[in-house]
Amino acid sequence: MGAGQKVSLSAKLARFQELWSPKIVGAVNDFHVKLVKLKGAFVWHSHEAEDELFLVLRGRLRMQFRDREEAVEEGELIIVPRGVEHRPVADDEVHVLLLEPSSTVNTGTAGGERTREPEWI
Amino acid sequence: MGAGQKVSLSAKLARFQELWSPKIVGAVNDFHVKLVKLKGAFVWHSHEAEDELFLVLRGRLRMQFRDREEAVEEGELIIVPRGVEHRPVADDEVHVLLLEPSSTVNTGTAGGERTREPEWI
Numbered sequence: 001m002g003a004g005q006k007v008s009l010s011a012k013l014a015r016f017q018e019l020w021s022p023k024i025v026g027a028v029n030d031f032h033v034k035l036v037k038l039k040g041a042f043v044w045h046s047h048e049a050e051d052e053l054f055l056v057l058r059g060r061l062r063m064q065f066r067d068r069e070e071a072v073e074e075g076e077l078i079i080v081p082r083g084v085e086h087r088p089v090a091d092d093e094v095h096v097l098l099l100e101p102s103s104t105v106n107t108g109t110a111g112g113e114r115t116r117e118p119e120w121i
Numbered sequence: 122m123g124a125g126q127k128v129s130l131s132a133k134l135a136r137f138q139e140l141w142s143p144k145i146v147g148a149v150n151d152f153h154v155k156l157v158k159l160k161g162a163f164v165w166h167s168h169e170a171e172d173e174l175f176l177v178l179r180g181r182l183r184m185q186f187r188d189r190e191e192a193v194e195e196g197e198l199i200i201v202p203r204g205v206e207h208r209p210v211a212d213d214e215v216h217v218l219l220l221e222p223s224s225t226v227n228t229g230t231a232g233g234e235r236t237r238e239p240e241w242i
Binding site for chain 1: 154174184192221
């Protein structure tokens with residue numbers, strides 16, 4: 001993708017089906033814009049230094065915190081501050097735009113088998 | 122807005138009518154998420170150090186560069202790299218989500234009477 005070229009979110013989303021594997025669609029200074037498809041429950045984790053923005057493009061994302069849960073609908077966003085444990089849960093498939101520092105690892109400090117190295121699409 | 126509280130983009134957009142005056146709705150590390158309503162033509166400008174992401178939520182944004190133009194539709198985004206002169210033009214009202222370093226000034230190095238200090242909403 002050339003600099004200053006527009007990106008269609010729906011066209012990018014059509015290019016992958018894999019769940020819980022963020023794909024990079026843009027870079028803004030040291031931040032990455034990623035798209036991810038979610039279904040089911042992820043692992044509890046937090047990020048030491050990175051805040052993380054989730055913008056729901058389709059479906060309903062349940063963002064669980066240790067003491068509460070936020071149901072984030074299409075056209076809504078939630079920012080999870082660094083250091084805060086969270087677990088994304090999707091009862092049905094959810095499409096999300098992520099915005100976070102490029103250093104962000106999807107499983108944060110928890111690591112483990114669900115860690116993915118994001119690729120550009 | 123508390124950390125980890127969800128934000129409805131449509132609810133935030135309903136809170137202002139002013140054109141060309143970005144409103145901050147979230148912070149992600151040293152980045153700001155802003156909403157802005159555009160109609161007409163802005164000033165030619167560039168940002169010395171900041172890339173700038175425009176995600177079109179409603180309408181059609183014509184992003185002009187010195188040598189070409191991109192028509193960015195609803196559900197599409199464009200990232201303008203630092204140093205690149207650009208001019209946003211909206212024939213009809215357009216609603217945009219901006220994502221950029223918090224240091225970003227709307228008129229960049231051009232300055233002038235259309236400069237706005239963004240406020241939180």
